[in-house]
Amino acid sequence: MQQKYARLICSISILSLYILFCSFAPADTIVTTGYKIKNVIIDAGHGGKDAGARGQYSFEKNVTLAIAKKLDAAIHAQIPDLNTVLTRSDDTFIELRRRSAIANQSKGNLFISIHCNSSAEGTAYRAHKQSGVMVLVYGLHRVREQEEAMRENASIFEEKNYQQNYQALDETDPANAIILDAFTKKYRKQSIKFGDLLMNEFTDTDGRVSLGVREQGVYVLANSAMPSVLIETGFINNPDEEEYLNSEEGQNAIVQSIIRAVVAYRNVLNAQ
Template identity: 60%
Template sequence: MIKDTKQLKVLILLSLFLFFILTSFTNDDDPPKSSFKFKTVVIDAGHGGKDPGAHGSYSFEKNVTLAIAKKVERLLKKDMQDVNVVMTRTTDKFVELNKRAEIANQINANLFISIHCNSSPEGTAKIAHKEKGVMLLVYGFHRKEEQIEALRENSAIYIEKDYKKNYAGYDEKDPASMIILNTFMQKYRKQSVLFGDLLNDQFKNNDDRKSRGVKEQGLLVLAHSAMPAVLIETGYINNASEEKYLNSEDGQNAIAASIVRAIKIYRKEINAR
């Protein structure tokens, strides 16, 4: 008989640990090949509504991400007409993090792409050598020094009315919570990293963008996505030159085109397996 929640948590962790060990000794790192019949992509415009996200001197992340997401949607419908494109939001609306992943899970999406803007600690202050460039985040084990991006994105859950219920008391400082979330996404890690690498190549080689590469972070919006998933930090909105690029038609079109090119290559590689 389980006497307290601490014992229950230990049992859950032991069960997850055994599951991880057993699956590690099989060739089940990849989902079944049938899941690679690439049919549906979910495009998630980060933040929205009462959650503005990061900001620059004149713009908010929520508006930039929505503009880019809509351009990706239009390009996909034009260039990949056999692919179903689903948006988590199409207006300035706040969508809870678990709902975003739930949308993708309910339709058995093959790929989840969350679009965001980055921001460095100094805000809009003018300093030399300000951070710039793209960064691709996939869900995975992260070291202590890598938690800053995860904490910034995950902080959105505390805006939600029922966050304790929706995330079962999620606490980024609780190792037990992180073990549960990390185990959840192990099966799709390889595909997420593959797509992240493809995006990175497109941004660097076609758009000549500086990149911080593909990093693994404990981002909650990715942890709840039961499919390969990548969060794209499209640039530093608090950097004046980056903010101008992110808000321009040319910049947004270039970002959207790189995302769609990466999706085409990803589908080809996955379907060939």
């Protein structure tokens, strides 16, 4: 009984803070005056015992790490005034909550998570197979858009004590719902803006098929306190895209699209 009262008091306290926050900050906005991108967090999806999606000959965890390392090197070479932090630099399993913690503790201003997509079609060649690039930003859970979020959040179940570590995923807890809502409203607008810039580069410059910028309930985005995106760079189970994702040419093209989007995003912020 005491625990129930303590939980209720905590929820009421958080609600009071949230109401105060909302009275000063309009929903779906973020104050950008003086907001600068200084620290970019680069997150190579999956790793270690969590291989991620699989193609005919490659694993998502290896493709994402290769792209992440190239992006890190490209930022240092082309945008030297930016700092970068890799959530992993080798084939190591990093818990989702640890990835967010790394981003937050590093005082990141932009979180970029690299992934590969997969469909239910398998890895065999066939006509009109699913292809294209998708950008995810964190949004409210939507019944018809849960497949991607569930696939990415499946990494949770590779972790020990996942039920205790991820209590914030319990939407029935009013306190958790309030906290998640505050995260969403604070950074949603900027995440979508950067996502749109990314998609423009992928489609207009590289000629990739666009699957759009979508809002999903992906844990690693929800708990990174900064504008955040997850890039599904292509379908690793599509043999043509698997070859592209594993090639130097394809990886460099993906990296340069991200670089151009980062530069464009900085210009947008500087103009405000």
